[in-house]
Amino acid sequence: MRALPLSHRAFAACLLAAVAACSSTPPKVYTLAAAPGVSAPGRPVTASVAAVEVPKYLDRPQIVTRSGAVELGVAEFERWGEPLANMVQRVLADDLTRRLPAGSVITTSRTLSGDEDLTVELALSRFDPEADGTIVLEAQWRLRHKARGKPVTETARITRRPADQTTAAEVQAMSDALGELADRIAGKLR
Template sequence: MTEPMILSRRAVLAVFLAGSVLAACSSSPPKVYTLAAVPGAAVGGRPLTPSVAAVEVPKYLDRPQIVTRSGTVELGVAEFERWGEPLANMVQRVLAEDLTRRLPAGSVVTTSRTLSGDEAVIVELALSRFDPESDGTIVLEAQWRLRPRTGGRAKTESTRITRRPTDQSTAAEVQAMSDALGELADRIAGGLPATSKRR
């Protein structure tokens, strides 16, 4: 058997093995994750009726895949690790759940998709970052505003929250993101007016 023929067969085998690996990877279903509401300290006062408006997220995060950072300017996209719903919708929903856990008993927190008509304060949130640094530390940077529905002055604040995951897994990263969102809910709950309209 000539040497060129041996090389040719080796090349065909290498291509076959590479194709088999790619096929195995593509047949593996992606893992799907969701943020979760976390416990927090309850604030006192009368029942409140806030509503969380649609949340703004950076375009680079507005995708099904979970985004990570491997440097100052380089982003990584985890093709087989995805969000269970659009990130903006998930943050809006979970923030409403977090606020419900922190506000006085009888409070009703809605979202712009579940308005009841009795909301006294609108919570507006714009995220500028919500992803990990290259060392895994979750960074949440946001501006939030409390806007009375009828009269009164709006209150605007900026915040930066960091959380370290317990390990390097994606599940731990998502839990740290949930914890950071819970801390944001603590700050928002503490800034809500204590005399909001009763239901």
């Protein structure tokens, strides 16, 4: 068997080093954050945010973007820090707490006490960026009052432009869109 020339061995060594470097690149991990809000005056409210429904195409650790009308991109090295549905539920509860009267208690369905005045249910049909980067949040939400029989159901479509084209800016715009949704829900809770 013949040995490879030095130039071929050097090329093979460089190629192996490049592959090893790519495979050892750790993913960047992101989380949604509660958006600033103004506490409203009034009687404190107790509420729970039920488990959030997300579309199956978003139910993955990787961050999903649209690269066209029918094409999705999955960022292998940019991931969510927790399942998107759990994160939206937690952050929405935080956002509502910031917007409701002082003394209000908002919990997630995992910490239900059974004493809540109402429950917020949320089903997202979209929560991702368009090909141009604009974040689109499309949702249906329902308020179930313990004392009233008929729930209140509404839909929302919220768009936000990220400050730049980075994933961090997109995630911040998603957080802001969720905060705007919390503004709308809090308006109905008061």
